[in-house]
Amino acid sequence: NAGVMQNPRHLVRRRGQEARLRCSPMKGHSHVYWYRQLPEEGLKFMVYLQKENIIDESGMPKERFSAEFPKEGPSILRIQQVVRGDSAAYFCASSPQGAGVAYEQYFGPGTRLTVT
């Protein structure tokens, strides 16, 4: 059973370009979380998605950031018109179900975004 997969592992974008980060959850998992880790800072929750639904996006910046988890295919975190401050490691995690206490999260290896 493959773990959570993220691609690309490293992404370099110039200011103003778009960044698309992909996350394929573990087989059988229908819930995905995205987190951001800025340099020298802790992890911050961004968004929690279920297939075809955004459950909680309270941690997402109001502009330029969006996330989706379609019925088929990976979850995608999209950052439009990237700025240097978006440079960070972006992790996704998946769980078999959602808000229940009993469910662990399994983390992907992360995507390291560098904005030049």
Add this chain to the structure above:
Amino acid sequence: KNEVEQSPQNLTAQEGEFITINCSYSVGISALHWLQQHPGGGIVSLFMLSSGKKKHGRLIATINIQEKHSSLHITASHPRDSAVYICAVRSNTGNQFYFGTGTSLTVIP
């Protein structure tokens, strides 16, 4: 003020020492997680707790809900335990996760 505070921020230990990392939180929670982040950046979930104590190999995690405090213990520490250990809590009023800033552990042979 952070919803989750960890101490110490940095910890250096000799191989074989008993290690304790502390986590205090200020919000109501449905679960507390201990995570391990290796120098390469990958994150592994070590424990998920909502009460009591859990043990896995040389790792022990405890939680005191009344005091809003958790500890992660490592017995007979080894250089391969060197990593950043992160405490995270899931709010019981929504889906928010709050993370501590991590404890950087270095175990010297």
